[in-house]
Amino acid sequence: MRLGSVALKYATRSLTRHSRRTILSMVGTGIGCAMALVALSWMDGAIRMQVRAIAESGAGHIRMVHRNWPETQEDTLRLQGLEEVLATVAETPHLEHYSVRAHAKGLLAFGTRTAPAAITGVLPKHEMAANRILRRGALEGRYLEEDEEGAVVIGRTLARRLDVMLDDALYATLSGKDDIHSAMLRIVGILDTGSQELDLAVCHITLADMQEITGIPGAGEISLVLSEERHSAEAKAHLTETMPADNTVITWREVNPSLAANVDSDTAFMRLMALIVIVVVALGIMSAQLTAVLERRAEFAMLSALGMKTRQIVSMVMMEAVVIGLGGAVVALGVGGSVSYYLATRGMDLSRWLDDDLGFADVLFDPYLYGSFGVWLIGYALAIAMATTIFATLYPAWKAAQVMPADALRTTG
Amino acid sequence: MTATTDEVLVKAQNVTKVYHTDEVATHALRGITTEVTAGEFLAIVGPSGSGKTTLLNLIGALDAVTDGHLEVMGHNVARMSKRQRADMRLNQLGFVFQAYNLFPVLTAQENVEFVLELQGVTDNRTERAREALDQLGLLDFADRRPTQMSGGQQQRVAVARAIASRPRLVLADEPSANLDGENARILLDMMHELNEQAGITFVFSTHDPRVIAYARRVITLVDGKIDTDVVKEREAMAEQT
Ligand SMILES: Nc1ncnc2c1ncn2[C@@H]1O[C@H](COP(=O)(O)OP(=O)(O)OP(=O)(O)O)[C@@H](O)[C@H]1O
Numbered sequence: 105m106r107l108g109s110v111a112l113k114y115a116t117r118s119l120t121r122h123s124r125r126t127i128l129s130m131v132g133t134g135i136g137c138a139m140a141l142v143a144l145s146w147m148d149g150a151i152r153m154q155v156r157a158i159a160e161s162g163a164g165h166i167r168m169v170h171r172n173w174p175e176t177q178e179d180t181l182r183l184q185g186l187e188e189v190l191a192t193v194a195e196t197p198h199l200e201h202y203s204v205r206a207h208a209k210g211l212l213a214f215g216t217r218t219a220p221a222a223i224t225g226v227l228p229k230h231e232m233a234a235n236r237i238l239r240r241g242a243l244e245g246r247y248l249e250e251d252e253e254g255a256v257v258i259g260r261t262l263a264r265r266l267d268v269m270l271d272d273a274l275y276a277t278l279s280g281k282d283d284i285h286s287a288m289l290r291i292v293g294i295l296d297t298g299s300q301e302l303d304l305a306v307c308h309i310t311l312a313d314m315q316e317i318t319g320i321p322g323a324g325e326i327s328l329v330l331s332e333e334r335h336s337a338e339a340k341a342h343l344t345e346t347m348p349a350d351n352t353v354i355t356w357r358e359v360n361p362s363l364a365a366n367v368d369s370d371t372a373f374m375r376l377m378a379l380i381v382i383v384v385v386a387l388g389i390m391s392a393q394l395t396a397v398l399e400r401r402a403e404f405a406m407l408s409a410l411g412m413k414t415r416q417i418v419s420m421v422m423m424e425a426v427v428i429g430l431g432g433a434v435v436a437l438g439v440g441g442s443v444s445y446y447l448a449t450r451g452m453d454l455s456r457w458l459d460d461d462l463g464f465a466d467v468l469f470d471p472y473l474y475g476s477f478g479v480w481l482i483g484y485a486l487a488i489a490m491a492t493t494i495f496a497t498l499y500p501a502w503k504a505a506q507v508m509p510a511d512a513l514r515t516t517g
Numbered sequence: 518m519t520a521t522t523d524e525v526l527v528k529a530q531n532v533t534k535v536y537h538t539d540e541v542a543t544h545a546l547r548g549i550t551t552e553v554t555a556g557e558f559l560a561i562v563g564p565s566g567s568g569k570t571t572l573l574n575l576i577g578a579l580d581a582v583t584d585g586h587l588e589v590m591g592h593n594v595a596r597m598s599k600r601q602r603a604d605m606r607l608n609q610l611g612f613v614f615q616a617y618n619l620f621p622v623l624t625a626q627e628n629v630e631f632v633l634e635l636q637g638v639t640d641n642r643t644e645r646a647r648e649a650l651d652q653l654g655l656l657d658f659a660d661r662r663p664t665q666m667s668g669g670q671q672q673r674v675a676v677a678r679a680i681a682s683r684p685r686l687v688l689a690d691e692p693s694a695n696l697d698g699e700n701a702r703i704l705l706d707m708m709h710e711l712n713e714q715a716g717i718t719f720v721f722s723t724h725d726p727r728v729i730a731y732a733r734r735v736i737t738l739v740d741g742k743i744d745t746d747v748v749k750e751r752e753a754m755a756e757q758t
Pocket residue numbers: 511514536537538543544545563564565566567568569570571572
């Protein structure tokens with residue numbers, strides 16, 4: 105600092121002289137920044153939950169596919185070296201669950217009724233663990249069992265369209281590479297997810313059946329659900345190291361670009377909200393600081409008359425701002441931290457605001473929201489409060505240094 | 518210290534100052550030509566609105582001349598940058614204003630020290646501040662804040678601050694305006710002594726006849742012009758205008 109000890113005394117005593125105003129400024133800054141903090145905590149929590157919902161609804165955080173799949177989205181493409189891949193996938197760092205699948209488009213028929221369906225061949229245990237749509241839905245009957253043959257689980261909507269019940273046998277036609285295959289499938293479970301859109305997408309058979317019916321061995325994808333999205337790069341690196349070169353690892357963003365765009369625009373919106381809050385706070389601080397400076401016009405005139413330089417006057421006013429900013433950060437942390445903590449531990453039930461259908465774009469979203477809470481809040485509170493006060497005080501400080509001594513001393517003389 | 522020499526500290530040639538407010542032009546100074554030499558004890562007198570404060574502000578580089586030529590400490594003030602003017606005020610000039618002189622949050626000693634700190638004085642700063650307070654008989658008040666002192670004491674602190682920085686010229690705008698006769702006398706006695714003993718040049722404005730009596734030279738302003746410029750007999754040979 106370019107300020108000497110007397111100047112520092114001057115600055116600190118100026119703050120304590122108007123202690124009520126100083127405290128009010130700190131509280132105002134603090135509450136404003138707390139709002140921004142809560143918005144950020146809310147946003148961070150909301151985004152995490154969305155991504156988790158997407159990952160658990162089938163996409164996975166990351167997914168291994170044949171290297172041509174991202175371009176062609178061809179169902180018949182198969183992973184290379186499935187055996188060796190399966191041997192290492194369980195060791196992926198931060199892995200929670202993984203699901204091995206093969207897809208085929210087909211037509212289901214019962215009596216005179218038919219319905220098109222996207223049929224998925226799965227490893228039942230893994231699928232149940234990795235897929236929240238199965239876990240959260242109401243299942244009539246049961247889910248598939250390992251090594252079971254000729255069984256199918258379908259969604260409620262599909263069941264209605266076909267007018268079928270448990271134990272009915274469906275005639276399924278599946279498209280293979282260049283041909284068409286058919287099989288009889290017995291309905292062992294009907295899943296009601298609460299969402300028509302999601303229900304329509306459920307038509308599961310075992311992976312072995314899928315291989316058998318279509319005549320194509322192997323699996324089309326392995327989707328991995330990680331503990332946190334941020335570990336994607338690490339997990340991807342592990343997989344890439346061991347897998348054959350014909351496979352590739354993509355993220356849920358590449359699997360589902362339109363959802364990614366949605367999440368990004370949500371993020372941008374929340375950031376904008378936080379920014380607006382911060383700008384409003386900054387304007388408030390600016391006006392308070394400007395008033396304080398104008399009130400002390402004569403003092404700044406005297407400082408300038410005595411020979412204090414512009415930079416020194418600016419530093420002195422900024423010094424006061426730094427103290428207010430620090431106080432504001434403490435308040436922001438207290439208020440914003442408690443609200444964020446509440447949001448993070450108790451969450452908020454959103455079911456009142458939403459209709460019952462939580463399915464959107466093949467993803468089962470949550471009817472509640474948890475904010476994020478962590479040490480990062482301290483850094484954010486400090487950064488936001490300091491940056492806001494310092495930025496908002498630049499103009500008033502400059503204004504203080506521009507006071508014309510002759511004018512100001514005359515009017516107060 | 519500085520002896521009375523013929524060194525010219527202030528040189529004004531046909532200085533005018535016009536204030537513009539809402540399309541109305543006020544001619545505060547209408548052609549001032551004069552010089553102030555080192556060692557003077559000069560009073561500027563004149564009726565209210567005659568331009569005393571305006572003249573002191575111009576000499577103090579607190580305001581800009583409208584027309585004419587003004588040299589302070591050998592520098593053309595109009596040509597100086599804001600920073601240079603601040604430097605001149607800090608290192609070569611001392612100020613005593615009519616009111617609002619001291620920073621209320623600082624003690625008497627800190628008020629004096631502040632200027633030394635701005636000057637970059639690091640050695641013996643406290644001693645120098647206390648010495649200046651001592652010269653004005655204020656040592657007992659060193660730790661008081663302005664609100665805990667009388668008006669006369671406050672003005673003396675202002676003078677102590679003005680001289681502590683060892684300026685060549687002290688400008689005082691109605692330093693005794695808010696003081697009663699006794700306090701005005703004490704203040705002027707001390708200023709006079711600093712002038713005589715330490716050779717500090719004083720230029721001060723006043724209305725007060727008792728204060729005028731202390732001056733060795735009296736410039737009377739009327740309507741922004743020098744009406745009379747009188748050097749008193751005793752000093753007449755030493756100081757010429
Ligand atoms: N900033 C300003 N804007 C407009 N007019 C001004 C300004 N400052 C001074 N004046 C005018 O200039 C003239 C001279 O004013 P100045 O303050 O120098 O007088 P003064 O001799 O110091 O008076 P006083 O004895 O009352 O202090 C006055 O008419 C005043 O109204």
